Amino acid sequence: MTIPEITPAEFLQRRANGDSLILLDVREDWEMSVASVQGVVHIPMGQVESRLSELDKNKEIVVLCRSGRRSFEIAKLLQSNGYRAINLAGGILAWSRDIDSSIPTY
Numbered sequence: 543m544t545i546p547e548i549t550p551a552e553f554l555q556r557r558a559n560g561d562s563l564i565l566l567d568v569r570e571d572w573e574m575s576v577a578s579v580q581g582v583v584h585i586p587m588g589q590v591e592s593r594l595s596e597l598d599k600n601k602e603i604v605v606l607c608r609s610g611r612r613s614f615e616i617a618k619l620l621q622s623n624g625y626r627a628i629n630l631a632g633g634i635l636a637w638s639r640d641i642d643s644s645i646p647t648y
Contacts (some may be wrong), residue, residue, distance in 0.1 A: 567582040569606075575632075587615075604630050606630040
């Protein structure tokens, strides 16, 4: 199974072009309190499988974590359940580095 990846800049460009993308943040609550991006759907990694019904199968889901590893695993889970999932390459660390340096890294 191949998991496509997208950079934060590519995500923002696609959204600006009108693509209807869901940004799913799978980090823990404490991580969200340290660093977050506006407009995300937040479901901690350990809860995603039991909360799949909360996600729209008709939209592409871009999965976000701290560095891209957990989000990759969740993107695989989503794809295996019939969702169109994309991993956000580099996670919130890349978002902070490339898009918004006011977002703290941890």
